[in-house]
Amino acid sequence: MTPRLATPRHGSSVLLVGVLAALLIVIGMTAIFYARFFHLERQEKLDENDAIASSVAAFIEAQEQGYVNLLAAYAGRFRFREAIKHQDRSEAAVHLRQLHDSFPGLGRPFLTDPAGVLWAAYPEVPELYGRPLAHREWYKGVSRDWNPYLSDVFASARDGNPVVVLALPVRDVNGHLIGIMGAAQPLEEIRRWLLPIQVPTGDLYVVDRKGQLVFHRVRTGPAHLADYAQVPVVQRLLAGEEGVAETENPVDQQVRLSAYRRMPTLGWGLVVQREKSAALTHIRTLITISAACGLILIVALAWLGMTAVRSRRQVTEALAALEERSRALQEARDEADRANRAKSEFLSRMSHELRTPLNSAMGFAQLLQTSPLSAEDQESVEHILKGGSHLLGLINEVLDLARIETGRLALSPEPVQLVDAVTAAVSLVQPLATQRRITIAMEADGIGSRHVMADRQRLQQILLNLLANAVKYNHDGGEVHLTYDASQPGRLRVLVRDTGPGIPSANMPRLFIPFDRLGAEHRGIEGTGLGLALSRRLAEAMDGRLEVTSTVGVGSTFWVELPETESLLDSHEAVAIVPDGAAENRRDGVLLYIEDNLSNVRLLERILARRPGVKLLTAMQASLGLELAQQHLPDLILLDLNLPDLPGAEVLARLRAHPTTRHIPVAVLSADATPGQIRRMLDGGAMAYVTKPLEVAKLLALVDEVLVPSSQPSV
Numbered sequence: 273m274t275p276r277l278a279t280p281r282h283g284s285s286v287l288l289v290g291v292l293a294a295l296l297i298v299i300g301m302t303a304i305f306y307a308r309f310f311h312l313e314r315q316e317k318l319d320e321n322d323a324i325a326s327s328v329a330a331f332i333e334a335q336e337q338g339y340v341n342l343l344a345a346y347a348g349r350f351r352f353r354e355a356i357k358h359q360d361r362s363e364a365a366v367h368l369r370q371l372h373d374s375f376p377g378l379g380r381p382f383l384t385d386p387a388g389v390l391w392a393a394y395p396e397v398p399e400l401y402g403r404p405l406a407h408r409e410w411y412k413g414v415s416r417d418w419n420p421y422l423s424d425v426f427a428s429a430r431d432g433n434p435v436v437v438l439a440l441p442v443r444d445v446n447g448h449l450i451g452i453m454g455a456a457q458p459l460e461e462i463r464r465w466l467l468p469i470q471v472p473t474g475d476l477y478v479v480d481r482k483g484q485l486v487f488h489r490v491r492t493g494p495a496h497l498a499d500y501a502q503v504p505v506v507q508r509l510l511a512g513e514e515g516v517a518e519t520e521n522p523v524d525q526q527v528r529l530s531a532y533r534r535m536p537t538l539g540w541g542l543v544v545q546r547e548k549s550a551a552l553t554h555i556r557t558l559i560t561i562s563a564a565c566g567l568i569l570i571v572a573l574a575w576l577g578m579t580a581v582r583s584r585r586q587v588t589e590a591l592a593a594l595e596e597r598s599r600a601l602q603e604a605r606d607e608a609d610r611a612n613r614a615k616s617e618f619l620s621r622m623s624h625e626l627r628t629p630l631n632s633a634m635g636f637a638q639l640l641q642t643s644p645l646s647a648e649d650q651e652s653v654e655h656i657l658k659g660g661s662h663l664l665g666l667i668n669e670v671l672d673l674a675r676i677e678t679g680r681l682a683l684s685p686e687p688v689q690l691v692d693a694v695t696a697a698v699s700l701v702q703p704l705a706t707q708r709r710i711t712i713a714m715e716a717d718g719i720g721s722r723h724v725m726a727d728r729q730r731l732q733q734i735l736l737n738l739l740a741n742a743v744k745y746n747h748d749g750g751e752v753h754l755t756y757d758a759s760q761p762g763r764l765r766v767l768v769r770d771t772g773p774g775i776p777s778a779n780m781p782r783l784f785i786p787f788d789r790l791g792a793e794h795r796g797i798e799g800t801g802l803g804l805a806l807s808r809r810l811a812e813a814m815d816g817r818l819e820v821t822s823t824v825g826v827g828s829t830f831w832v833e834l835p836e837t838e839s840l841l842d843s844h845e846a847v848a849i850v851p852d853g854a855a856e857n858r859r860d861g862v863l864l865y866i867e868d869n870l871s872n873v874r875l876l877e878r879i880l881a882r883r884p885g886v887k888l889l890t891a892m893q894a895s896l897g898l899e900l901a902q903q904h905l906p907d908l909i910l911l912d913l914n915l916p917d918l919p920g921a922e923v924l925a926r927l928r929a930h931p932t933t934r935h936i937p938v939a940v941l942s943a944d945a946t947p948g949q950i951r952r953m954l955d956g957g958a959m960a961y962v963t964k965p966l967e968v969a970k971l972l973a974l975v976d977e978v979l980v981p982s983s984q985p986s987v
């Protein structure tokens with residue numbers, strides 16, 4: 273594994289750790305938030321309990337104080353007081369009945385003398401009159417400092433029901449104690465006050481000084497009287513404390529949020545409490561839901577993270593595999609290219625090697641042909657020559673194919689008049705066609721003098737091949753039609769249609785494969801199987817196309833298409849018709865043109881026809897050019913860069929290096945218009961760089977600039 277591929281994996285685990293750390297922080301903060309929320313909620317419930325406890329305690333105190341005031345008001349009545357003073361039971365009974373009837377909740381009102389002996393009550397209890405009650409807790413309470421007193425709960429002597437006694441000392445106008453008025457209040461009355469008070473998710477209860485239940489919603493009757501003395505909050509109340517607390521009930525182990533308040537005027541205590549778990553249920557639910565959501569989120573994130581890491585790893589591995597595969601592919605391609613180059617190299621070399629002995633074999637065979645030979649030997653020589661020329665054609669085509677494939681085929685594109693090229697090719701195949709009574713028809717309508725950009729010789733080669741095939745693969749007496757198509761803008765097409773057997777569509781893909789003759793070799797038709805392959809590659813090398821359509825039994829149409837261009841000769845012609853008689857346009861001198869392309873040489877000849885004083889020397893090989901330069905010392909050398917034996921740059925260097933040619937100005941003519949090439953040649957000593965296709969006016973200006981004006985006026 274390369275370090276470059278390891279980095280993202282490392283990066284992803286850092287990312288994962290980062291995400292997990294962030295998650296933990298979020299979870300921690302959420303937990304703190306909920307803990308705080310929980311605490312506040314608990315405090316709020318405690319405060320709420322306390323508020324309820326305070327108000328209920330105040331309410332009970334106010335109610336009992338009301339009763340105290342009521343008893344005091346009755347005891348203040350003159351007649352009643354007199355009756356109490358003299359223990360006039362019948363008079364006292366009137367007032368007691370009134371009191372009882374008007375305020376039934378007060379229970380049974382009664383009267384004792386200051387020593388606590390009962391003497392009157394309503395409803396009457398004659399059986400108890402005269403009974404001393406000084407041992408009762410209420411008597412002890414009221415007699416302690418002779419103030420109104422509310423007793424603890426006790427079981428009534430009459431029916432055993434729990435009651436409390438409200439006792440009030442009664443004094444005469446002089447303030448002397450004359451008796452005690454009391455009311456045995458059933459707990460039912462207090463129950464009636466407190467039952468409607470509801471504490472959400474909790475309840476309240478009231479205890480007396482001993483911790484006995486005064487009020488409890490469900491625990492009633494004598495059985496529960498002493499129950500609560502052991503309850504922790506009640507114990508606090510008994511110790512004189514009040515406040516709020518979270519306490520655990522020793523009986524049911526339930527934790528409760530409690531508020532406990534004392535009622536100082538009555539000596540009782542009140543507790544408001546709620547089950548902690550019930551009070552905080554909704555917040556617990558909230559926390560549970562949040563925790564569940566959080567958990568789901570964490571699991572989802574973890575899953576996503578792991579999926580991301582896994583797919584990242586998979587992508588990385590896939591990328592590595594892909595890289596590996598594309599490297600292998602590249603290597604295979606390089607290997608194939610190398611093999612292809614080697615093959616082409618081999619073919620090229622072999623062809624060169626074959627051509628040399630073949631040339632001499634053909635040369636000697638031709639010599640033999642001119643010697644006096646027997647008819648039989650003459651025929652043998654003809655066979656040798658025929659076989660040799662076939663072999664030579666084959667070798668040339670193989671060489672061309674190899675050159676195209678290695679990108680070393682030198683082309684000299686120039687504007688070529690299409691009809692001219694076609695006519696020339698037709699004239700070459702005409703004898704063969706005539707031999708077989710095949711007519712070649714040409715329709716050049718609308719094409720006229722239009723030009724294509726092509727290497728003239730190579731275009732000729734293509735056309736010749738198509739025409740030769742149209743004749744070769746035709747039947748005797750058949751037809752060949754030549755037409756043109758200029759419907760594609762910027763392109764010209766020549767179509768060669770024959771009336772031969774046609775080519776089955778199954779064979780079409782094999783048509784352009786070198787050496788595949790589609791069985792023609794068995795039909796005794798001469799050929800190499802290279803012509804179409806080479807023609808198509810040549811057309812493509814000239815930015816053109818070569819295609820075919822064919823119908824079996826009707827014939828085939830091969831067409832070649834090339835880019836259209838403006839005619840150079842037309843502009844040359846335009847220059848030529850410009851009046852050219854000015855004395856300063858007359859030049860004398862010798863011009864050497866080193867160029868291997870015959871068409872270019874012809875073109876320059878025509879251009880220089882406008883400068884009759886200029887003598888033109890031409891060399892189609894570099895070595896000959898160098899020789900001519902030294903022998904004739906021309907005034908100007910025009911140098912093509914694409915020469916068969918030496919690169920143009922080398923020719924320039926040799927001209928510059930030799931003392932006799934050093935001073936001769938050299939202008940480079942080349943189709944290569946790249947700035948780097950132009951700079952190299954100018955740096956190498958060229959005086960000018962003229963790009964092809966040649967501009968006649970420019971070239972003449974260059975000639976005029978270098979050559980001296982003629983002393984002879986033109987005629």
Ligand code: ADP
Binds near residue numbers: 775783
């Ligand atoms: P060659 O003619 O030397 O065999 P080519 O490359 O020119 O090679 O053609 C390849 C094959 O295509 C020929 O052998 C022939 O079978 C077929 N062919 C070419 N031109 C025609 C045509 N005009 N009509 C029918 N078949 C043709």
